[in-house]
Amino acid sequence: MFSFARSSLEEMLDSLRQRDDGEKPKDMPPALPCRPPSRARVISGRWAAQPTFNADGENCGVEDKVKRNTLWGNKRRKDVNVDSPYNLGEEKRVLEGSDNIVHFIQNKLRVWCRQSRGVWASGTIEATSGEESFVSLGNENVVKVSTSYLFPANPEILDGVDDLMLLSYLNEPSVLHNLKYRYSCDMIYSKAGAMLIAVNPFKDVEIYGRDFVTAYKQKATDSPHVFAVADTAYNEMMNDGVSQSLIISGEYGAGKTETAKFAMKYLAAVGGGNVEIEGQLLQASCILEAFGNAKTSRNDNASRFGELVEIHFTEVGEISGVKIQTFLLEKSRVVELDPAERSYHIFYQLCAGAPQTLRERLYLKKADEYNYLSQSNCLVINDVDDAQEFHKLMEALDNVRISKEEKDQVLKMLAAVLWLGNISFQVIDNENHVEASIDEALISAARLLGCASNDLNQALCAHTIDADKDSDKGSIVQKFTLQQASDARDALAKWIYACLFDWLLEKINKLIDVANDFSSSHLQKNSFEQLCINYANERLQQHFNRHLLKLEQQEYELDGIDGVKVDFVDNQECLDLFEKKPNGLFSLLDEESKSPDANDSTLVTKLKQHLSGNPFFKGDKGRAFAVRHFAGEVLYDTNGFLKKNLDTLNTELIELLSSCEGQFPQTFAIKMLNQSLNPDAPKQGVGIQLKGQLFKLMHQLENTKPHFICCIKPNRKQLPSIYDEDLVLQQLRCCGVFEVVRISRSGYPAQITHQKFAERYGSLLLETNESQDPLSISVAVLKQFNVLPEMYQIGYTKLYLRTGQDLCDTVDMILFLAFLLRLRLEI
Numbered sequence: 001m002f003s004f005a006r007s008s009l010e011e012m013l014d015s016l017r018q019r020d021d022g023e024k025p026k027d028m029p030p031a032l033p034c035r036p037p038s039r040a041r042v043i044s045g046r047w048a049a050q051p052t053f054n055a056d057g058e059n060c061g062v063e064d065k066v067k068r069n070t071l072w073g074n075k076r077r078k079d080v081n082v083d084s085p086y087n088l089g090e091e092k093r094v095l096e097g098s099d100n101i102v103h104f105i106q107n108k109l110r111v112w113c114r115q116s117r118g119v120w121a122s123g124t125i126e127a128t129s130g131e132e133s134f135v136s137l138g139n140e141n142v143v144k145v146s147t148s149y150l151f152p153a154n155p156e157i158l159d160g161v162d163d164l165m166l167l168s169y170l171n172e173p174s175v176l177h178n179l180k181y182r183y184s185c186d187m188i189y190s191k192a193g194a195m196l197i198a199v200n201p202f203k204d205v206e207i208y209g210r211d212f213v214t215a216y217k218q219k220a221t222d223s224p225h226v227f228a229v230a231d232t233a234y235n236e237m238m239n240d241g242v243s244q245s246l247i248i249s250g251e252y253g254a255g256k257t258e259t260a261k262f263a264m265k266y267l268a269a270v271g272g273g274n275v276e277i278e279g280q281l282l283q284a285s286c287i288l289e290a291f292g293n294a295k296t297s298r299n300d301n302a303s304r305f306g307e308l309v310e311i312h313f314t315e316v317g318e319i320s321g322v323k324i325q326t327f328l329l330e331k332s333r334v335v336e337l338d339p340a341e342r343s344y345h346i347f348y349q350l351c352a353g354a355p356q357t358l359r360e361r362l363y364l365k366k367a368d369e370y371n372y373l374s375q376s377n378c379l380v381i382n383d384v385d386d387a388q389e390f391h392k393l394m395e396a397l398d399n400v401r402i403s404k405e406e407k408d409q410v411l412k413m414l415a416a417v418l419w420l421g422n423i424s425f426q427v428i429d430n431e432n433h434v435e436a437s438i439d440e441a442l443i444s445a446a447r448l449l450g451c452a453s454n455d456l457n458q459a460l461c462a463h464t465i466d467a468d469k470d471s472d473k474g475s476i477v478q479k480f481t482l483q484q485a486s487d488a489r490d491a492l493a494k495w496i497y498a499c500l501f502d503w504l505l506e507k508i509n510k511l512i513d514v515a516n517d518f519s520s521s522h523l524q525k526n527s528f529e530q531l532c533i534n535y536a537n538e539r540l541q542q543h544f545n546r547h548l549l550k551l552e553q554q555e556y557e558l559d560g561i562d563g564v565k566v567d568f569v570d571n572q573e574c575l576d577l578f579e580k581k582p583n584g585l586f587s588l589l590d591e592e593s594k595s596p597d598a599n600d601s602t603l604v605t606k607l608k609q610h611l612s613g614n615p616f617f618k619g620d621k622g623r624a625f626a627v628r629h630f631a632g633e634v635l636y637d638t639n640g641f642l643k644k645n646l647d648t649l650n651t652e653l654i655e656l657l658s659s660c661e662g663q664f665p666q667t668f669a670i671k672m673l674n675q676s677l678n679p680d681a682p683k684q685g686v687g688i689q690l691k692g693q694l695f696k697l698m699h700q701l702e703n704t705k706p707h708f709i710c711c712i713k714p715n716r717k718q719l720p721s722i723y724d725e726d727l728v729l730q731q732l733r734c735c736g737v738f739e740v741v742r743i744s745r746s747g748y749p750a751q752i753t754h755q756k757f758a759e760r761y762g763s764l765l766l767e768t769n770e771s772q773d774p775l776s777i778s779v780a781v782l783k784q785f786n787v788l789p790e791m792y793q794i795g796y797t798k799l800y801l802r803t804g805q806d807l808c809d810t811v812d813m814i815l816f817l818a819f820l821l822r823l824r825l826e827i
């Protein structure tokens with residue numbers, strides 16, 4: 001028998017009914033509360049749709065896979081432990097009080113305990129003694145653990161839920177376990193509230209085919225997927241007329257580029273569906289990959305630039321064009337490589353794939369004969385055929401309408417860069433001044449650039465300084481030492497490559513807003529590039545914090561829920577460390593870069609002098625310092641900071657390029673001259689310029705509704721089926737997943753539309769509900785099962801539950817009761 005207590009929910013609804021009853025004829029069902037006058041966000045139908053997908057009525061394989069991607073249905077039908085402990089307070093405290101432990105022991109509830117090797121294991125507490133507990137891990141294996149290292153585990157019924165918010169407990173081992181469970185079933189996507197988590201499968205999981213596109217397009221599935229995020233964004237853009245952005249973050253090799261490609265594929269399919277647009281996008285990414293990606297120790301195809309891809313749509317939702325902006329191309333990779341890493345793919349592709357006639361025109365040799373490529377002893381990538389990739393690239397260049405002559409110029413510039421790297425210098429006087437050796441390298445580089453080798457030699461080995469205006473000395477020619485000449489040569493090679501990259505980008509910029517975030521870095525020895533990347537990530541993190549918070553708050557307001565205060569940690573102080581004038585890191589770096597006597601050691605002394613009081617800065621031994629980023633403390637080595645921050649090309653080299661015969665060197669020289677004539681740019685270092693670029697990017701993103709995707713790399717070996725818990729945990733922390741979870745917990749993390757709730761549980765109602773509207777069905781279900789009023793709030797469109805556990809309890813209880821009901825009927 002069931003008894004029903006009257007709840008305050010009932011009272012609230014009664015008063016609503018009374019109000020409506022006074023206004024409506026008696027035979028009408030109670031009306032839904034009216035919506036607030038503000039423009040409401042349309043709740044995507046996708047979340048309310050029934051999982052009835054069967055693509056074209058024949059792709060059962062897809063259906064199986066789509067079903068496999070959600071465990072909600074079948075998992076819920078298992079036996080349920082109804083005696084739930086989940087009405088206890090905050091989970092951290094759950095196991096601390098002795099009463100609670102007794103509760104866990106009595107009910108044989110699962111807990112997580114950290115074992116000596118750092119691995120989490122689940123078991124049940126057998127007994128406690130003082131600060132220690134004895135946990136049975138099964139098979140008579142009982143371990144002794146400190147009670148403070150025990151965390152409550154979720155009931156097995158929740159294993160593999162597709163939204164972490166549905167977990168009763170959101171502690172680290174529980175989240176790790178859930179993602180691991182899903183990963184082992186090839187369910188690589190999960191939701192953490194408003195964020196999508198994508199765990200890199202390192203294998204083809206066969207969930208990106210046309211049938212999947214169709215399924216998400218037709219709202220036939222609601223399993224978490226990058227297609228679902230792209231679909232929501234697309235629909236919100238169409239319905240609300242607001243620009244959207246997808247912000248994809250994660251560490252090196254976590255899957256950002258692939259995820260962005262899948263999102264673009266989906267958008268190309270819904271926003272055009274024509275093969276031409278999809279093709280153009282593919283060609284653009286093929287070119288950008290060849291010129292902007294490289295093999296690193298952590299990813300065979302690592303992007304060495306950040307990018308913002310804008311996809312423009314017409315009013316009727318068709319793609320009208322695409323614009324790509326790039327940030328922070330790692331120029332230093334052209335001239336300097338860490339062991340076992342490669343330079344940009346294009347160089348190896350050219351050396352391996354160029355046909356004989358082209359080789360002759362470019363004086364081309366094998367990759368191992370070029371210093372810039374051979375220095376790292378890494379010339380090939382397993383399972384990658386550079387020659388074949390070269391042919392694909394040539395086709396892609398044709399397809400983005402790069403003319404034969406332009407293509408020829410591009411290849412010439414690449415070969416010139418390679419030959420520049422082979423230029424050597426010899427000392428010519430006793431002051432260690434140098435001149436370039438007149439050899440094949442100098443001659444080939446000069447020919448390819450279209451200048452005389454003597455001019456190239458002079459531009460690399462000397463610098464003309466204008467003498468004092470008042471003196472009669474005219475200008476003074478200052479000869480370079482070996483180091484200075486090598487630096488000039490490398491600077492020229494880097495600049496040519498960077499200009500070439502920008503030129504290509506301009507060329508293909510006809511075509512998508514998908515921001516591919518920068519990989520964060522916490523390596524032992526971090527350089528200037530990493531500092532810039534981590535600063536960029538810090539900026540994006542702030543965007544992430546503000547928007548998740550803002551969205552959450554907005555959603556409550558629009559749905560008529562109030563009184564929810566969501567708190568979050570702002571990283572503004574860390575940003576100030578970089579950005580403040582005059583004593584922020586970038587300003588100090590700029591000041592020091594301009595000082596003639598400065599070097600990397602004077603820089604670090606200056607930083608320590610001005611920033612030591614800042615809690616986000618820590619001076620370290622020698623030339624190092626550390627920054628406390630949102631994702632953890634990172635140590636930086638200032639070696640080369642000043643040079644990299646200045647990143648200038650001396651006048652001689654710019655003049656040399658402008659005097660070259662070819663069209664490209666002249667174009668590049670004009671670009672460099674324009675930059676140095678720009679009143680804002682000349683005195684600014686790379687750091688300050690990056691700050692400006694990011695402000696602009698943030699401004700662009702601020703005008704969009706963001707959707708966050710966090711990519712997780714499950715192992716460093718880039719292999720399928722390996723889930724390294726520590727590595728995953730570290731990334732979940734960095735991506736702010738626990739922060740999102742914490743933010744959501746302070747509000748109403750479990751939210752379900754009345755429509756979906758009514759669809760799922762309406763059939764459990766003992767009495768037929770006359771009104772068919774979903775809200776009154778949800779209310780009737782809650783009433784029938786006497787759910788405590790403090791556990792939820794009722795919005796205009798959704799039911800909001802205080803914590804994940806409450807929904808589980810509620811739903812579990814409902815299913816349990818349904819089970820009993822069915823039993824009764826069967827008897």
Ligand SMILES: Nc1ncnc2c1ncn2[C@@H]1O[C@H](COP(=O)(O)OP(=O)(O)OP(=O)(O)O)[C@@H](O)[C@H]1O
Pocket residue numbers: 200201202203204205250251252253254255256257258259299301302303304518519711
């Ligand atoms: N969804 C996926 N399905 C299958 N394989 C994937 C997927 N995502 C990523 N991978 C694999 O992981 C590799 C690395 O992914 P990707 O290049 O997208 O990482 P990234 O985060 O962009 O790396 P980086 O920051 O170094 O550029 C890919 O080359 C691919 O082999």
